[in-house]
Amino acid sequence: MKITCDKQELLRALNIVTKAVPSNTTMPVLKCVLINASSSDITFTANDMELGIETKVTGMVAEKGTIALEAKLFSDMIRKLPDSDVTISSDDKFNTAITCEKIKFHIMGQSGEDFPILPFVEKDYQISLSQFTLKEVIRQTIFSISSGEANKTLTGELFEIRENQLRVISLDGHRSSVRYIDMKDAYEDKQAIVPGKTLSELSKIFTGGTEDNVNIYMTDNHILFVFDETIIVSRLIEGKFFRLDSMLTNNYDTKVRINRMEFMNCIDRATLMVKEGDKRPIILNIADNVMELKITSQIGMMNDVIDIEMEGKNLKIGFNPRFLLEALRVIDDEEIDIYYMNSKSPCFIRDENHTYNYMVLPVNFVD
Amino acid sequence: MKITCDKQELLRALNIVTKAVPSNTTMPVLKCVLINASSSDITFTANDMELGIETKVTGMVAEKGTIALEAKLFSDMIRKLPDSDVTISSDDKFNTAITCEKIKFHIMGQSGEDFPILPFVEKDYQISLSQFTLKEVIRQTIFSISSGEANKTLTGELFEIRENQLRVISLDGHRSSVRYIDMKDAYEDKQAIVPGKTLSELSKIFTGGTEDNVNIYMTDNHILFVFDETIIVSRLIEGKFFRLDSMLTNNYDTKVRINRMEFMNCIDRATLMVKEGDKRPIILNIADNVMELKITSQIGMMNDVIDIEMEGKNLKIGFNPRFLLEALRVIDDEEIDIYYMNSKSPCFIRDENHTYNYMVLPVNFVD
Numbered sequence: 103m104k105i106t107c108d109k110q111e112l113l114r115a116l117n118i119v120t121k122a123v124p125s126n127t128t129m130p131v132l133k134c135v136l137i138n139a140s141s142s143d144i145t146f147t148a149n150d151m152e153l154g155i156e157t158k159v160t161g162m163v164a165e166k167g168t169i170a171l172e173a174k175l176f177s178d179m180i181r182k183l184p185d186s187d188v189t190i191s192s193d194d195k196f197n198t199a200i201t202c203e204k205i206k207f208h209i210m211g212q213s214g215e216d217f218p219i220l221p222f223v224e225k226d227y228q229i230s231l232s233q234f235t236l237k238e239v240i241r242q243t244i245f246s247i248s249s250g251e252a253n254k255t256l257t258g259e260l261f262e263i264r265e266n267q268l269r270v271i272s273l274d275g276h277r278s279s280v281r282y283i284d285m286k287d288a289y290e291d292k293q294a295i296v297p298g299k300t301l302s303e304l305s306k307i308f309t310g311g312t313e314d315n316v317n318i319y320m321t322d323n324h325i326l327f328v329f330d331e332t333i334i335v336s337r338l339i340e341g342k343f344f345r346l347d348s349m350l351t352n353n354y355d356t357k358v359r360i361n362r363m364e365f366m367n368c369i370d371r372a373t374l375m376v377k378e379g380d381k382r383p384i385i386l387n388i389a390d391n392v393m394e395l396k397i398t399s400q401i402g403m404m405n406d407v408i409d410i411e412m413e414g415k416n417l418k419i420g421f422n423p424r425f426l427l428e429a430l431r432v433i434d435d436e437e438i439d440i441y442y443m444n445s446k447s448p449c450f451i452r453d454e455n456h457t458y459n460y461m462v463l464p465v466n467f468v469d
Numbered sequence: 470m471k472i473t474c475d476k477q478e479l480l481r482a483l484n485i486v487t488k489a490v491p492s493n494t495t496m497p498v499l500k501c502v503l504i505n506a507s508s509s510d511i512t513f514t515a516n517d518m519e520l521g522i523e524t525k526v527t528g529m530v531a532e533k534g535t536i537a538l539e540a541k542l543f544s545d546m547i548r549k550l551p552d553s554d555v556t557i558s559s560d561d562k563f564n565t566a567i568t569c570e571k572i573k574f575h576i577m578g579q580s581g582e583d584f585p586i587l588p589f590v591e592k593d594y595q596i597s598l599s600q601f602t603l604k605e606v607i608r609q610t611i612f613s614i615s616s617g618e619a620n621k622t623l624t625g626e627l628f629e630i631r632e633n634q635l636r637v638i639s640l641d642g643h644r645s646s647v648r649y650i651d652m653k654d655a656y657e658d659k660q661a662i663v664p665g666k667t668l669s670e671l672s673k674i675f676t677g678g679t680e681d682n683v684n685i686y687m688t689d690n691h692i693l694f695v696f697d698e699t700i701i702v703s704r705l706i707e708g709k710f711f712r713l714d715s716m717l718t719n720n721y722d723t724k725v726r727i728n729r730m731e732f733m734n735c736i737d738r739a740t741l742m743v744k745e746g747d748k749r750p751i752i753l754n755i756a757d758n759v760m761e762l763k764i765t766s767q768i769g770m771m772n773d774v775i776d777i778e779m780e781g782k783n784l785k786i787g788f789n790p791r792f793l794l795e796a797l798r799v800i801d802d803e804e805i806d807i808y809y810m811n812s813k814s815p816c817f818i819r820d821e822n823h824t825y826n827y828m829v830l831p832v833n834f835v836d
Contacts (some may be wrong), residue, residue, distance in 0.1 A: 174552060175741065178741050179738070180738055180740055182734070182738045183738070184734075195517065204773055204774040204775075205735070205738065205771070205772070205773045206770075206771065206772045206773070207742075207769060207770070207771050208740075208769050208771075209768065209769035209770075210769065226802070263780040295503070307487075367551075368548070368690065370549055370570070371546070371549045371572065371574075374542065374545050374546055374549065374574075375574075399574065400575035401542065402575050402577065403573075403574070403575040403576075404572070404573065404574050404575075405572070405573045406572045407571040408571075450514055
């Protein structure tokens, strides 16, 4: 194989595909990037057997073939080369030379034929989103996926299409995040549980804006994202996702409108009183258009008072400050509405336009 | 004690003094910042018993006294407060309240009387430098101090004043760095070995430019830096520093003039062939106004060629690429001169204006 490409183009492609190189694996070839120049096109591929990424690379093929090169070393070599044409050539014993101006690297590659090909995904079911929207919705929900292995489905996010709306849901045992995205067209109903790792790598790759579309294809076992010159294919998580609908009540006994930054900064300060792993709640005392906040621990005590608008009953309720904080951070609104039932029931942070709904369970506290 | 200061002023002072808070200590009070408001002035002090920092804080003293507050918690609390006036008050049981607008923190402090006072340093011997110069000279030499404890003196840098020149020297078993600074006035000869940690913390604190002076006072046991509203006092390392002078020969058999960036980038690429802890040399083959560079390892091989200007004999010599790289990074000249004797003798990178002299020992290699 012998190809010549611009250094910056190689670097762009490597920055994309290396997101699918596993940090630990028992199959050494998975630590590689596959260079495929078996036709007149050049593609780079990485594949950790759950997530696979392939991107087209602009360049010249002088001799057709394939080679797999250790991803980190290959990326580092390309990064440290001058901005110029780079030639990559390998012989039938996988000896590989990377040359640029007067610089020559010689390394040992691996057979491209040993590299696992990406699964084929039928393109029967398709939806379309902007890169910006998909990246945003991942950021706004990924923090509340479950890390544990107790329930594998909760380590992913539910992508649920119903008529002309996409709902993206994540939850662990303490809170849930729901984002609603209105779509231009109506689609057949569909559900898929997408692994959290796939989503976090995806959002690192997207650089596009609201004008740059991603086509998303789903089968029973796979989800495929196609954009620019890149395709990303991921296995889906098997199983039934938790049915959240029954918990998302619209009833409330207390409604609070509060300045989001003021609330967030206050809770952020309160976390200083909580050591890693400590479960001290922050106690909100809601009465007479004022929210008093208080946290007490072995470290010390913090009090604060925030002016609010309220409807309904007075209430005293405790929360894990981190769970409130993580939801508040991904909301963009200046003023937010929080709905409470009583001190034992979850609170809901949701907007009137019905674009998000964050639920947080309260914590028992001794007064 | 009760004082009121602006949040930003508190933060500025804490960012300076916390550089002397030890990360590990058997004396809990050293983890604190001492607030001293026993007169109408307010000072903050931290002291790890080797390095001590004290800075004046602008503010109002409503009630005189002292208190020691856990440095990390105190800094975090101040950082997360709004930009406004902050009142710090403590009672005789060291209960401390930090209040800002409607926010109140209550934490437990420690007795300010238990905090070790900074050593008194006689101001008999003084020199003066700009903050910029001192910061630069630390950056240009600190990388080659010795990390080991085999020779304690080499974990510091020699500050040597001779007539109207300051020489700053660091060395380990493989290389040395010397910087020469011409001073406006002539001074009595003096030597001091300043701990590496003191110097690296110092250079983090300096924000000043060429117009902002530091006054430096030295006794047999201490060095004192005075600038702006801050004093920094450090113990000196006892003992005799290695006598480098006899090694700094001006003789050479080969002189090479080379583009620094080109040489540096080439060696940086060569380090990709060297695993952490591996001691593969980069081999320089100097002949006929060309330097060929080559490195071979289990990972692979790299070759490069750089055009040079040379005087004297042809030479083939090997170096640890990291040692060359670290010296090249702190030199500002575009073209540099390197002087060699033979493949067993150190090389010297030095300038004609006599402002620096970097020595690197060669490494044996099998051709």
